[in-house]
Amino acid sequence: MNNRRMLMFEIIRGAAAILVALIVAMIFIFICSDQPFEALRYMLVSPLVSNGSISMNSIYTIFAAMTPIIFTGLGVCVMFSSNQFNLGGEGCVMLGGFIAALVGIYCSTGTYLDMVIAVLIASIVCAVVLYIPAVLKVKLGASEMVSSLMINYIIMYVVLHFLNNVFADGSKGSVQTFPFAETARIPQLVAGGSKLTWGFILALIFTVLVALFMYRTRWGYSIRMIGINQNFAKYSGMKVGAVIILSQIIGGFLSGMGGALEVLGRYEVFLWRDLPGYGWTGVTVAILAKNNPIFIPIAAFFISYLNRGCTLMATYSDVPAEMVDIIQAVIFLFFAAEKFLAKYRQKLVVAGAKEELSQKNAAAAEGGQK
Amino acid sequence: MSNNEYVVQMKGITKVYPNGVAANQGVDFNVKKGEIHALMGENGAGKSTLMKMLFGLEQPTEGEIIINGEKVSLSSPMVAISKGIGMVHQHFMLVPSLTVAENMVLGMEPKKGMFIDYKKAVEITEEYAKKYNLHVDANAKIIDIPVGMKQKVEILKALVRGAKILILDEPTAVLTTQETAELFKELINLKEQGYTIIFISHKLKEIKQITDRLTIMRGGKSMGVYETADISEQGISRLMVGRDVILTVEKEKAQPTDVVLKVRDLEYTDSWNRKMLDKLSFSVRKGEILGIAGVEGNGQRELVEMLFNLNVPDAGTVTVNGQNILGVPQRKIREMGVSLIPEDRMVYGIASSGTIEENLMSDRFDKKKYNKGMLFDMNAMHEESDRLIDDYLVLCKSRKQEVGMLSGGNIQKVVVAREFSSDPILIIADQPTRGIDVGATEFIRKKLVELSREGAAVLLVSADLNEVMELSDSLVVFYNGKIAAYFEDTSMLNDEIMGEYMLGLKKQTEEEVRRVCHE
Numbered sequence: 001m002n003n004r005r006m007l008m009f010e011i012i013r014g015a016a017a018i019l020v021a022l023i024v025a026m027i028f029i030f031i032c033s034d035q036p037f038e039a040l041r042y043m044l045v046s047p048l049v050s051n052g053s054i055s056m057n058s059i060y061t062i063f064a065a066m067t068p069i070i071f072t073g074l075g076v077c078v079m080f081s082s083n084q085f086n087l088g089g090e091g092c093v094m095l096g097g098f099i100a101a102l103v104g105i106y107c108s109t110g111t112y113l114d115m116v117i118a119v120l121i122a123s124i125v126c127a128v129v130l131y132i133p134a135v136l137k138v139k140l141g142a143s144e145m146v147s148s149l150m151i152n153y154i155i156m157y158v159v160l161h162f163l164n165n166v167f168a169d170g171s172k173g174s175v176q177t178f179p180f181a182e183t184a185r186i187p188q189l190v191a192g193g194s195k196l197t198w199g200f201i202l203a204l205i206f207t208v209l210v211a212l213f214m215y216r217t218r219w220g221y222s223i224r225m226i227g228i229n230q231n232f233a234k235y236s237g238m239k240v241g242a243v244i245i246l247s248q249i250i251g252g253f254l255s256g257m258g259g260a261l262e263v264l265g266r267y268e269v270f271l272w273r274d275l276p277g278y279g280w281t282g283v284t285v286a287i288l289a290k291n292n293p294i295f296i297p298i299a300a301f302f303i304s305y306l307n308r309g310c311t312l313m314a315t316y317s318d319v320p321a322e323m324v325d326i327i328q329a330v331i332f333l334f335f336a337a338e339k340f341l342a343k344y345r346q347k348l349v350v351a352g353a354k355e356e357l358s359q360k361n362a363a364a365a366e367g368g369q370k
Numbered sequence: 371m372s373n374n375e376y377v378v379q380m381k382g383i384t385k386v387y388p389n390g391v392a393a394n395q396g397v398d399f400n401v402k403k404g405e406i407h408a409l410m411g412e413n414g415a416g417k418s419t420l421m422k423m424l425f426g427l428e429q430p431t432e433g434e435i436i437i438n439g440e441k442v443s444l445s446s447p448m449v450a451i452s453k454g455i456g457m458v459h460q461h462f463m464l465v466p467s468l469t470v471a472e473n474m475v476l477g478m479e480p481k482k483g484m485f486i487d488y489k490k491a492v493e494i495t496e497e498y499a500k501k502y503n504l505h506v507d508a509n510a511k512i513i514d515i516p517v518g519m520k521q522k523v524e525i526l527k528a529l530v531r532g533a534k535i536l537i538l539d540e541p542t543a544v545l546t547t548q549e550t551a552e553l554f555k556e557l558i559n560l561k562e563q564g565y566t567i568i569f570i571s572h573k574l575k576e577i578k579q580i581t582d583r584l585t586i587m588r589g590g591k592s593m594g595v596y597e598t599a600d601i602s603e604q605g606i607s608r609l610m611v612g613r614d615v616i617l618t619v620e621k622e623k624a625q626p627t628d629v630v631l632k633v634r635d636l637e638y639t640d641s642w643n644r645k646m647l648d649k650l651s652f653s654v655r656k657g658e659i660l661g662i663a664g665v666e667g668n669g670q671r672e673l674v675e676m677l678f679n680l681n682v683p684d685a686g687t688v689t690v691n692g693q694n695i696l697g698v699p700q701r702k703i704r705e706m707g708v709s710l711i712p713e714d715r716m717v718y719g720i721a722s723s724g725t726i727e728e729n730l731m732s733d734r735f736d737k738k739k740y741n742k743g744m745l746f747d748m749n750a751m752h753e754e755s756d757r758l759i760d761d762y763l764v765l766c767k768s769r770k771q772e773v774g775m776l777s778g779g780n781i782q783k784v785v786v787a788r789e790f791s792s793d794p795i796l797i798i799a800d801q802p803t804r805g806i807d808v809g810a811t812e813f814i815r816k817k818l819v820e821l822s823r824e825g826a827a828v829l830l831v832s833a834d835l836n837e838v839m840e841l842s843d844s845l846v847v848f849y850n851g852k853i854a855a856y857f858e859d860t861s862m863l864n865d866e867i868m869g870e871y872m873l874g875l876k877k878q879t880e881e882e883v884r885r886v887c888h889e
């Protein structure tokens with residue numbers, strides 16, 4: 001079918017989905033708010049606009065929020081593509097952040113190599129950690145979903161143990177590490193309080209790299225084929241076990257990198273006391289992006305915008321926080337609904353096919369005349 | 371208003387799939403009560419599509435369907451079943467992890483209190499199996515039974531649901547000659563009881579033998595309805611393909627040389643303690659086609675699995691050019707030059723949501739030719755896939771189309787194209803022409819002979835007796851996991867001789883059979 005027509009359709013569909021979702025959201029807001037328009041403004045407009053004009057700073061804030069979930073989203077995307085429902089990305093973010101912090105504190109060389117080393121070590125450690133559920137799956141058939149979920153909590157408590165008992169800065173009132181070396185911090189991309197760092201650029205670069213990896217290399221191809229039909233992959237001669245492990249190692253690597261960049265970019269000390277949630281959001285992002293790496297940043301933008309808007313609404317308007325969660329879920333639902341506007345799409349398709357046929361018939365008739 | 375002579379009337383049916391393929395264009399299709407009506411046409415002509423609409427699986431874009439004189443909207447198979455329509459699909463629709471009996475009653479389970487009355491399910495299964503003379507093992511899991519039996523389960527499933535109009539989409543593609551004959555007896559029996567049967571098949575002989583009328587489709591359009599008695603096999607294929615088709619392959623005498631595949635004393639007992647392979651020994655030589663004939667379930671499937679490390683034998687050896695291939699990873703087996711057309715294309719043959727190109731490349735994507743450093747050489751891949759699509763007449767919009775959306779026969783062509791084009795020294799072809807139309811069958815058979823004459827060793831397993839006899843240079847008959855007979859020259863053979871060996875009525879001596887080892 002006509003590609004341009006299809007693209008038009010996707011755009012119309014996106015817009016219509018948002019519109020319907022907003023109407024539904026509005027109904028909720030009108031029910032539970034005395035100042036519904038005020039609340040709506042916080043949700044829809046405030047993430048981008050402050051004091052009546054578009055604020056670059058607000059945009060940067062959203063970009064900054066996108067950075068870790070692009071990484072976790074990419075990680076999930078690679079793992080899900082091989083049909084491995086590994087949810088260890090969440091733990092990897094925390095572990096990656098913690099390891100990077102330690103390297104930044106205790107192994108500083110005093111040069112800007114610090115941040116490269118810190119991020120790389122953190123990513124590699126996380127890759128190794130997700131090797132565990134992968135091997136358990138391949139060698140023993142243990143469900144990677146269960147073992148990776150458990151690993152998340154093991155990671156959390158191990159990190160907390162070391163944070164509390166070994167690496168805490170005793171001079172501070174709250175539990176936190178010593179500050180990282182200046183040279184280990186990820187430089188800001190823009191001045192101001194947005195916390196937008198070079199990590200964002202790296203996230204975009206990795207999006208392209210992962211897309212290339214998945215669609216243009218033998219490993220990515222194997223990952224996808226195994227995800228579709230493992231029997232087929234095996235019969236074709238692919239190294240199924242090795243590739244399943246590879247996909248999860250990559251997932252761990254990417255998630256760990258996201259965590260490291262987040263901690264080294266946003267903070268000066270490590271102080272997370274709970275799983276940060278970026279890993280779970282990464283799953284949502286990957287599902288929205290239909291496991292296609294190229295769509296990950298778009299999905300991440302959408303989620304970040306929505307999160308920000310909902311936070312603002314919950315903070316500044318009288319809509320209760322629970323209601324905000326519901327509204328967020330509704331919007332998400334409409335966006336992800338595959339069948340939305342399917343009838344309309346079918347009409348477009350039929351029109352396209354008819355056009356094509358009549359052209360062919362006309363061409364055939366012409367050919368006949370000659 | 372409507373003609374009561376017809377139980378099914380489909381008028382002006384057009385179907386456009388979501389990907390823009392117009393699979394049916396203004397098709398009229400009428401079936402009389404109590405007739406066996408054939409639906410014929412090339413791969414991708416739109417037969418399955420038309421039938422899926424009659425069974426409520428797909429919705430027509432335009433047109434109307436009239437059942438028993440009443441205009442109906444078949445919005446789901448549920449509705450179609452309630453109108454007395456049953457369908458046996460081209461690709462199996464059974465739940466592999468459940469037993470035959472469980473599949474049989476799926477969605478209409480007999481209950482005992484809150485629980486499924488499994489005993490009753492088995493009873494029902496056995497009762498119907500007996501009544502319609504279609505023998506199945508009620509307690510076996512679908513995953514463990516051969517395709518022939520799966521086919522019977524599918525037919526029984528439709529009958530259990532009270533179908534009066536039966537749609538059979540290529541039911542005989544997987545059956546042996548005997549099984550087909552048996553099935554036909556039953557179909558005629560059903561017809562006499564007033565059932566109406568719509569029958570899709572690519573086998574002209576069968577069509578001539580059993581049907582009353584036939585509708586021919588081509589390129590999504592109906593080419594007309596004929597009384598079967600009034601039209602010859604040639605006439606049918608000319609209408610289908612637009613030219614004459616010659617199914618007898620001209621082949622020069624084989625000049626076999628060295629042994630390529632050497633199977634010795636292979637033994638395998640399955641999980642029900644059935645001896646599927648019993649000290650099986652044979653060899654296939656370079657330049658010859660060795661056919662395996664036999665009723666399905668006599669060890670053919672197990673043998674093929676062993677040869678590609680998809681199963682492990684209890685004892686025995688298998689070598690290719692002197693190198694062991696038992697327990698060797700498939701990658702190594704392929705590197706040695708072995709290729710396999712698997713029995714069931716949907717299980718091993720393809721990744722159905724992958725593109726045609728991705729499916730054609732699955733055994734060669736890591737070759738140097740298709741890589742430039744770390745990245746794929748997309749141009750090389752496109753070139754190769756376009757060439758294969760052209761050479762093997764795969765009907766599709768482009769190489770980017772999803773394989774699962776092709777018609778059954780075209781999926782098979784994708785598998786064959788890949789397996790034939792890897793310069794194999796040994797080709798294991800398990801039902802290579804299953805579900806392929808006459809034109810393409812002719813092509814694939816020619817290709818197989820050509821490859822063998824160029825020096826490949828070919829092991830051909832086929833349920834189609836004519837095909838094995840026609841194509842093979844020499845031939846063995848499997849019975850109970852053993853070779854019952856070896857015929858060095860197939861030209862003297864006929865159905866009758868074969869039948870006796872296949873049913874175990876006759877057996878050659880050990881010495882006679884031993885000749886197939888070429889020692």
Ligand SMILES: Nc1ncnc2c1ncn2[C@@H]1O[C@H](COP(=O)(O)OP(=O)(O)OP(=O)(O)O)[C@@H](O)[C@H]1O
Binds near residue numbers: 391392
């Ligand atoms: N689900 C689908 N989505 C898109 N296109 C489809 C789908 N199913 C079939 N098609 C296309 O519709 C056309 C007709 O297919 P259909 O399966 O009806 O052919 P057929 O006559 O049954 O062929 P065969 O003898 O090979 O089974 C083909 O071009 C096929 O690619």
Ligand SMILES: [Mg+2]
Binds near residue numbers: 419
């Ligand atoms: Mg079909």
